[in-house]
Amino acid sequence: MTNWAFVTGGAGDIGSAICQTLARDGFGIVCVDLNEERAEAVCSGIRMEGGQAVSFRVDATDPASVSAAATEAMKLGNITALVNTVGRAKGTSIFTMDYAIWREDIAANLDSAFLCIQAFRDQLIAQQGSIVSIATVNGLGVFGFPGYSAGKAALIHLTKSLAVELGPHGVRVNAVAPGTVRTRAWNARLEANPGVFDELQALCPLPRISSPANVADAVAFLVSEKASMITGQTIAVDGGLSAGIPAAGRAVTQLSHRS
Numbered sequence: 485m486t487n488w489a490f491v492t493g494g495a496g497d498i499g500s501a502i503c504q505t506l507a508r509d510g511f512g513i514v515c516v517d518l519n520e521e522r523a524e525a526v527c528s529g530i531r532m533e534g535g536q537a538v539s540f541r542v543d544a545t546d547p548a549s550v551s552a553a554a555t556e557a558m559k560l561g562n563i564t565a566l567v568n569t570v571g572r573a574k575g576t577s578i579f580t581m582d583y584a585i586w587r588e589d590i591a592a593n594l595d596s597a598f599l600c601i602q603a604f605r606d607q608l609i610a611q612q613g614s615i616v617s618i619a620t621v622n623g624l625g626v627f628g629f630p631g632y633s634a635g636k637a638a639l640i641h642l643t644k645s646l647a648v649e650l651g652p653h654g655v656r657v658n659a660v661a662p663g664t665v666r667t668r669a670w671n672a673r674l675e676a677n678p679g680v681f682d683e684l685q686a687l688c689p690l691p692r693i694s695s696p697a698n699v700a701d702a703v704a705f706l707v708s709e710k711a712s713m714i715t716g717q718t719i720a721v722d723g724g725l726s727a728g729i730p731a732a733g734r735a736v737t738q739l740s741h742r743s
């Protein structure tokens with residue numbers, strides 16, 4: 485019997501890597517996204533590799549849309565994994581954000597996960613499944629985008645709250661917090677400053693930019709049996725950025741990195 489994973493934002497760069505990785509691990513994939521065409525392209529790639537995958541157009545911030553997709557998805561078979569990948573950052577500063585932008589940031593990064601968790605709660609309990617939400621280092625420390633960061637910080641707290649509440653029902657709830665990942669979400673900033681990745685990787689203990697596959701591997705681990713005793717955790721996939729910034733350590737100690 486196939487175990488199915490419901491992946492929101494599955495047409496995006498990180499979401500599609502999650503779909504592909506979980507499919508290779510044997511999951512059937514329900515890839516849902518606002519972008520129906522790209523979601524279907526992800527699924528057809530998986531099917532060409534011999535996997536099972538179905539796409540739906542879903543607005544993860546709309547209760548009716550999530551509920552309709554969940555009903556259809558549960559007809560396919562047992563949903564044992566829910567991966568909340570939908571998210572985006574809009575408001576850049578308190579000086580330019582209005583309430584509408586704030587609401588959009590909170591809806592995309594927090595409400596979407598809440599709605600999907602509610603829709604699959606009973607199914608995940610029945611299947612003793614697990615939930616992974618894609619957070620960000622902005623939910624752990626301050627790296628810009630105040631509304632996005634507040635939404636993701638709340639998502640990390642929701643992860644802990646629900647791990648405690650759902651653990652006794654046999655459901656694990658975790659999050660992955662990426663640092664900078666090379667995706668199309670960076671296109672506008674790359675265009676404005678072609679050196680943006682060089683600047684950001686210089687801040688990291690591992691001076692590299694993550695790939696979507698790096699994030700997908702952490703998700704695959706968390707939904708697997710290998711993580712069967714892990715719940716309520718947020719794994720940072722950030723090259724060590726949330727641990728500290730090498731230049732800050734050097735400034736404090738006044739030692740060069742080789743001494």
Ligand SMILES: NC(=O)c1ccc[n+]([C@@H]2O[C@H](COP(=O)([O-])OP(=O)(O)OC[C@H]3O[C@@H](n4cnc5c(N)ncnc54)[C@H](O)[C@@H]3O)[C@@H](O)[C@H]2O)c1
Binds near residue numbers: 494596663664
């Ligand atoms: N790229 C990074 O550097 C980075 C870093 C940390 C965290 N993240 C997080 O990773 C996740 C994926 O980011 P990405 O870089 O792959 O972005 P992306 O823009 O490539 O993917 C996001 C996907 O979500 C879909 N989407 C947006 N709103 C939706 C909605 N309401 N309903 C359904 N689908 C919706 C978009 O159509 C898109 O396909 C996000 O939660 C993001 O916050 C990304």
